[in-house]
Amino acid sequence: MAGGKIKKEKGKPASNAPYQGGISFHKSKGQHILKNPLLVDSIVQKSGIKSTDVILEIGPGTGNLTKKLLEAGKMVIAVEIDSRMVLELQRRFQGTPYSNRLKVIQGDVLKTELPYFDICVANIPYQISSPLTFKLLSHQPAFRCAIIMFQREFAMRLVAQPGDKLYCRLTVNTQLLARISHLLKVGKNNFRPPA
Numbered sequence: 001m002a003g004g005k006i007k008k009e010k011g012k013p014a015s016n017a018p019y020q021g022g023i024s025f026h027k028s029k030g031q032h033i034l035k036n037p038l039l040v041d042s043i044v045q046k047s048g049i050k051s052t053d054v055i056l057e058i059g060p061g062t063g064n065l066t067k068k069l070l071e072a073g074k075m076v077i078a079v080e081i082d083s084r085m086v087l088e089l090q091r092r093f094q095g096t097p098y099s100n101r102l103k104v105i106q107g108d109v110l111k112t113e114l115p116y117f118d119i120c121v122a123n124i125p126y127q128i129s130s131p132l133t134f135k136l137l138s139h140q141p142a143f144r145c146a147i148i149m150f151q152r153e154f155a156m157r158l159v160a161q162p163g164d165k166l167y168c169r170l171t172v173n174t175q176l177l178a179r180i181s182h183l184l185k186v187g188k189n190n191f192r193p194p195a
């Protein structure tokens with residue numbers, strides 16, 4: 001992601017703290033939740049979500065991004081591998097106006113047949129970056145765009161130009177199938193635990 005520096009607001013009330021739901025995070029599942037609400041807002045704003053959009057979120061975790069996506073779009077379909085997170089998501093949104101606009105699929109996104117969606121917005125576990133990118137690029141019917149948080153080096157490979165040090169087979173294969181741009185640079189301290 002590229003552009004804009006995200007600054008933490010000083011003196012924010014505790015209600016703005018990231019929702020962790022008492023869950024311990026497993027690094028092996030790439031569980032680094034977004035803890036900066038301003039960053040979450042910025043991602044949603046840069047995604048250009050329409051109120052009619054069906055949004056695919058991969059790895060919703062405890063739902064900090066999910067909540068903002070629900071506010072912006074018509075429906076969120078979230079695919080999450082960890083049953084503890086699925087339970088926490090259900091608890092968090094149960095009985096709220098969002099509950100009938102959120103569908104949670106428990107499973108490995110790489111093995112899940114994806115439903116129709118207009119746009120994908122996700123802070124993904126970095127270890128699935130490559131297979132997930134190619135799964136999305138071959139998804140039919142085509143969707144409008146995907147806004148995905150990648151590890152910096154992977155993101156730089158996606159946007160590399162001929163002659164750049166990071167220009168590689170991944171660059172060529174992805175740029176053949178999509179127009180790719182870098183939206184935002186995100187520091188590791190925006191994640192819990194730091195990514």
Ligand SMILES: C[S@@+](CC[C@H](N)C(=O)[O-])C[C@H]1O[C@@H](n2cnc3c(N)ncnc32)[C@H](O)[C@@H]1O
Pocket residue numbers: 029030031032033034035058059060061062063064065079080081082085107108109110123124125128
């Ligand atoms: C980087 S965290 C993002 C959490 C949340 N979206 C946020 O931004 O705060 C990645 C999430 O993806 C989930 N995950 C890991 N591997 C997955 C897979 N293969 N399929 C679906 N979800 C996966 C993890 O359990 C975790 O909730």
